[in-house]
Amino acid sequence: MRRRDFIAAGAAALAAPWAGASPPGSDLPKGPVKILVGWAPGGGTDVFARIVGQKLSEVWGRPVVVENKPGATGSLAAEYFARTRFTEGINLLMAHVNTHAISPQIFRSITYDPLKDYAPIALIGATPHILVTSSRNSHGSVQEVVELCRKSPGKISFGSSGTGSVQHLAAEMFNMAAGVKSIHVPYKGSGPMQTDLIGGQIDFSFDTMTAATAQVRAGKMLGIAQTRVNRAKGFPAMPTMDEQGFKGFDASSWYGVVGPRDMSRELAQRINADINRVLAMPDVVSRFDGYGVEDGGGSVDKFAAFMAAEYKKWGDVVRAAKVTEES
Template sequence: MQRRQFILAAAAGLAMPGLARAAADVQGPVRIVVGFAPGGGTDVLARVIGQKLGVMWNTSVLVENKPGATGAIAAAYVAKQPPDGTTLLMAHVNSHAIAPALLDVKYDPRADFTPISMVGVTPNMLTCRPEQKVRTVSDIVALCRQKPGKISFGSSGIGSAQHLALEMFRMQARIDVVHVPYKGSGPLVADLMGGQIDYAFDTMTAATPFIQQGKVIAIAQTRLKRAASHPNVPTLAESGFPGLDAASWYGLVGPKGMPPALVQRMNADVNRVLAMPDVAERLKSFGAEDSGGTNQQFSAFIASESTKWAKVVKDAGVKAES
């Protein structure tokens, strides 16, 4: 009896490395769910990363768009999927930090997901049209104080990262302004160029092509440091608002309960993809920095962002659209 138990134990021991390897294998096809429409920054990043991962994993990696509720619909969907690595989410500051503080979402951004890797952090930008004469941060603040409740600032929607960047700016500057929400960056930029609004907070990804064409002027960016892709655009932090940090970010997560070996495999592979020269150049063009790192670092980042944006929503009195 003892000999039989020894043989079974030995066989189990020999099988363990194989089981560990199997647990780390990515079984496809894999879906990366995006909570926004095709063509936006989140969607483009998911497709860039997904194409490279598909080659690494020798399987198809498909991007599936489930737009709505600033990413919350997609997040709620992924939270209910099996934790086998076949369904991932390109998480976003909206889905995992802002929406839970603003909406009655059907998931817990920390408890219901397995963080895999940060993909990138992107500043938002304060912009205006070329005809606008007042185009420095200090002059804008002075103008808003001269005309309280008259100067308009657009964003890509109520509760968006860009809206909350405006709210942080408004609260720190102690100014009274008009917020004009749009359904995305497209109509926002169109009205900014057309003169229907005075200023806009937009994503760096969306604003950059118009800045390069001279159709929009970049006034300031919203991270603590200047993005390498826009080295001549000052930050709000260096323009009289120390500590103002209002960035958008993206990262891969899966449902809770994913096998640790699989998470480590995926994290390592995402980091390899992010280090590829063509991918790094693409990320730089979006203003995306601070990519990669461990899944533990990404988990801690999500927790800190959740706390930060919940406070901004509360302090600014932001309410969801009725």
């Protein structure tokens, strides 16, 4: 066979699977595909949206655009998404524990219903938080932190990325479980909070694993415990709060994809199937492991039940700790 004929035959063979068949994604609604993110570029939610969006683009054979609409710890974008009636394409929102489990139960300005105003599609995953302190300190166990709080009631500070954040509520969970009182110091994000923690202006934080990993591995912060019941693959040697006497202690940041509330169940299930396919890709698994993102995937109904359970869990914490927007 001549080289030219060989190349032509090879090209025909590669094209054969699609011969007479529709290309991937051709059965999806026409128009742009967008994923709205309620945080600025570079944060964990944005990074995970872009990883998933890139892979969905490859699966569907069409561009997937990530748009950022930061503000009010994600609630600005969630509010906008709930109130907008989309008329073309596929419009998705990156849901987050703050926007769909915590903030609506604290802030009076939020009017959307996280369980009714969206169509659940898929859980992307959950990341632990890490109880951290400055590496200048020598508190190596949770019990040492408890004893410190008992010796100085109302004087030991826990920083957070803002009122109503998981960092904030994890500290409240710790206070209630340990029977201690501490000071909550809210910041506008993990960055400025970490600066003060490393410098010794505040004592501790239940920071996100995504944000804390670099500082812990650089030796600037000391990781004391992680906050999911099972150890994350990224920190196999770090014990959990559960292992250190706080049985059942489970606080994580989670991320998911939702659609407009009028999205058909058939479309939600179709997108769910493709997201599950993306989450099983080896390179995606590897990247997510590096961020501590685990337990993503599952059915539409599983994600809906998960969101409802998280809403109840965090609502119970908010009420028990008497957390308000002025806290």
